[in-house]
Amino acid sequence: MNKMINVCLIGCGRAGMIHARNYNGNLRHARLIAICDPDEGNLAEVQKELQMEYQYTDYREALKNANIDAIVVVTPTHLHRDIVVAAAKAGKHIFCEKPMAGTEEECNDMIDACREYNVKLQLGFMRRFDENFKTGKEVIENKTVGEVTLLKSLTHGPSEPKEWMFDISKSGGPVAEVNSHDLDTLRWYAGAEVSMIHVIGHNFRSPEKAAEYPDYYDTCAVMMQFTNGIIGMIDGAQYVRYGYDARAEILGTHGIVKVGRQNSNNVEVVTQDKTIQAQSMPSWTKLYQEAYVREAEAFIDAIRHDTGTQVTGHDGKMALILVREGLKSLREKRPVFIE
Template sequence: MEKIGVCVIGAGRAGMIHARNFARGVPNAKLVAVVDPYEEAAQKAVKELEIETYYLKYEDALQDKNVDAVVVVSPTVYHRDIVVAAAQAGKHILCEKPMAMTVEECDEMNKAVEENKVKLQIGFMRRFDKSFMYAKERIDAGDIGDVVLVKSLTHGPSIPQRWQYDIAKSNGPLAEVNSHDIDTVRWYTGSEFKEVYAIAGNYRCPEARAEFPDFYDNVAMVISFDNGMQGFIDGAVSVRYGYDSRVEIIGTKGVLFVGRLRENEVVVCSQDSGIVTPFMETWRTLFIDAYRKEDEEFIESIVEDKTPRVTGIDGKMAVKVVNAGNQSIREKRPVQL
C-alpha cells in the first residue's frame, strides 16, 4: 500500500520528537513536510530530517496533496483553528495536548472531525507507555481491589517560555504540565470528575510576577469522581532538579506505584560524593518509546480505519478539568463539573 504522508506542524521540542519518529520509519508512514512560522527553525528541521519540503504557514501545507495527515504541535491557542482547517481539508490529525483552550473549542474540533470523516487522536502519550499500561492492566485485574485514590504528579525542570506565563494564552501549568495527570487519573479511575478544589502560587518564577500576577508555578488539586473515587494532582514547573512523573494508586487491598525519578539503575558510591544516582533530566527521555508507539498507533488507526486509543472526547474532558481547576484557583473555592 502507499504510505501515509505526514506533516508535522511545529518544529519545537515535542514536534521534533514526532518528526524524527516519522522520518526514521513508522510503519506505513513517511514524513513529507514540516511547518514552522520561523524559517530558521523550519530550515534546521528539514536539514536534520533529510526532507525537502517546509512551509511557514499551515494553510499551505493543508493544500499539499502529498500530506494525508498532520501532527499539530503548535501553542494551544492555535489548536482549534489548525485542527478544524485540517479536518475540512480531509487530513487525519494527531493533536498534542492540551487539545484546546475551552470546551467549546473542543466541541468545534470534534464536530469538524466527525463531519469530514477523519481521525483525531490526542497526544496523551502516557497511555502508550509500558509501565502506565501495565498498571492499568493490574487495576482492571483487581490486583489492589477497588481503587480508592489516584495521586499523580508531574514536576518539570525548565523555566516556562514567555507565552506560557499568560494564563489567557496557555491555561497555565494545569494545562501545559498537568493535562497528562488529569488524563491519567481519569483513565485509572474509569470515571469523570465531579468536583475539584485547587490552590496555586508562584514560588520559583519571580520574573513573571509583575506582568503576569495570575501565573502559578506550583499547583495542588483535590478531586472527587462521579463513582466515589478520590484523586490528587501535584504540578510544578521550574523545579530544576529533574523531570519527575509518578503515580500512586491506592486500593482496598493494596497499592500500585508507577514511574521513576532515576535516569537509570546505576548507583555510584564514593568517599567524596557519597551515594549518587543520576536523575531523569527530561520527559523527552522518559517517554521516548511511548511517543513512538503513539505515532505508530495513529497511523494504524488510519490504515485499519479504527478509533484511536485516545479520542477527542478524552481531550475535551481534560480541558474541562483544566478550566474548572483554574476557576477554583481564581475564586478560591471548590468547583463542580
C-alpha cells in the same frame, strides 16, 4: 489499508521535532514527506536535517497536497481549531498535540468536523503509551489490588519559567503547563469523569515576580472526586531544578501500585561514607522517548485498520475543561462542582 501513510508535520519547534524524527524512519507503516512552519528561517534549518520532499510556510497549501494522508499538529494552541477543521475538510487524518484548543467550543468544532468528514483524530497524551503507565492501567482492569479507592499523580518540571508563563491568563500555570497530563492519566485510570475539583497554589520559587504577577503560582495541589466515587490527588510544580519527575500511585482495597521512576537509569553509586548517589531524570523528552514512538504507531494503526483512536477528541476536551475549572477553583479559593 496496506499502503504507507504519508505524513506532514505542521509546526517545527522542539516538540514538533520529536514527532518529525519518529515519523522520519522509526515507523514501519508511515513516513514524513512534508514539513510546514510559518518561520522561513526555522523551516530552512529543519529542512537541512530532514531533507523533505515538500516544504510549506502556509498549512493551507500543505492541505492541497493529495500525497499527504495525515498531519501532525504541533503549533501554538490558538491555531489548532482552524488547522484541524481545515484538515478534516481536506480529508486528512489528524494527530493534534495538547492542549487541544483554547475553548470547549473550539474542541467541539474540531470533533464535529472530524466526525463529519470521517477522519481520525488523536490527541497527544503520550503517558497512555508509556509501558509503566500502561501496566498501571492493566493492574486496575485486572483488579490485582482490588477496587481502586485513591489515585495520585505528580509532575514536577525543572525549567525556569519564561516571562510569559508568569501571566497565568496566558499560561495557566502548572495546572495547565504540567498537570494536564496528570488530569488525563487519572481520568483514564478512574474510568470516569470528574465531579469536583479543588486547586490551591502558591508562588514559592519566584517571589521577585509576585508584585508584577500576583496570581502566579509555581506549586499546586489538586483534589478531585470522580463520578464513581474514586478520589484523585495531583501535585504539580515548576522550576524544581532537581530534574523531571512524573509518577503515579494506585491505592486499592487490597494493595497499592507505584508507577514510574525518578532515576534516569538503574545505576546507584554507594560510597564509603554510606551515601547513595543516583542520577535524576533530566527531561520529559528522555522519559517518554519510547512512548512517543508507540503513540505515533497507534495513530497510524488507527488509520490503517480503520479503528478508533486510543486518545480521542473527548479526552482532549475534558482535559481542557478540567484545567479551566481547576483555575476557577484556584482563583475563587473554593471547590468547583462539574456538571
